[in-house]
Ligand SMILES: Nc1ncnc2c1ncn2[C@@H]1O[C@H](COP(=O)(O)OP(=O)(O)OP(=O)(O)O)[C@@H](O)[C@H]1O
Ligand SMILES: O=P(O)(O)OC[C@H]1O[C@H](OP(=O)(O)OP(=O)(O)O)[C@H](O)[C@@H]1O
């Protein structure tokens with residue numbers, strides 16, 4: 001039985017459960033449920049606070065978990081990133097009241113509020129900056145206005161929370177984060193390969209589409225260069241002997257550019273279809 005920790009609330013919770021459901025696992029109906037046995041798939045889910053996922057995985061009380069890269073790093077737990085999951089993407093930035101700071105050197109001697117103490121301390125240490133880290137559990141953006149800090153270090157996605165608090169980012173991002181599947185440092189737990197393959201199948205199905213088109217044999221090589229596929233495209237002769245049907249996977253985000261290039265290369269009847277699931 002593979003034990004999997006899943007965030008029970010916050011930004012990671014819903015997309016993590018959606019990913020697992022698309023990968024064929026049972027997911028809880030009631031957000032108060034803390035444990036869920038999925039016997040048919042040989043796994044057990046534990047719904048815990050996002051920040052605690054890495055702690056449980058590192059302690060070995062669960063085998064794997066879904067959390068944010070930033071939370072994993074901040075935890076200092078004996079756990080490593082196994083696979084990036086492509087959702088809950090964010091940056092981690094310093095910010096201060098509009099225009100008051102423009103380089104991180106100006107943080108010297110100042111108070112920095114954050115929920116990610118270890119990430120901030122490590123970064124300041126590497127840059128040789130001596131500042132005071134003020135720990136807050138959340139709503140860090142309010143701390144400057146409320147007088148407990150001079151600057152903040154926090155998760156930024158759209159930037160709208162910062163703007164609403166009158167704060168502006170400065171310096172380089174401390175890190176780029178997204179949801180990750182983690183496991184304990186060392187040997188891979190038994191059963192992780194099946195979970196991982198299923199998750200990878202969902203991520204590929206989300207990120208790729210199938211493209212089909214017809215092309216005259218005189219332009220086949222040119223067209224195939226535009227759609228090399230993952231392995232190699234399927235090429236089938238049409239009945240007339242002059243044209244070929246081609247099928248390949250392409251990145252979903254590239255599909256319109258690829259269709260334009262194919263059309264210019266002489267391809268016709270270009271069709272794009274979604275992929276529901278796959279195993280590579
Ligand atoms: N607006 C956002 N966009 C993308 N990712 C985000 C956003 N806010 C938080 N995250 C990511 O979500 C994870 C933290 O989750 P979240 O902030 O929901 O939990 P929490 O702060 O521990 O819990 P709560 O806010 O419920 O007290 C981190 O990996 C963080 O990078
Ligand atoms: O750049 P934005 O799109 O505005 O998103 C970033 C905000 O979202 C998260 O807050 P959350 O809602 O988790 O509240 P919290 O600070 O209490 O954790 C994060 O801590 C930022 O405050």
Ligand SMILES: [Mg+2]
Pocket residue numbers: 010138
């Ligand atoms: Mg939060």
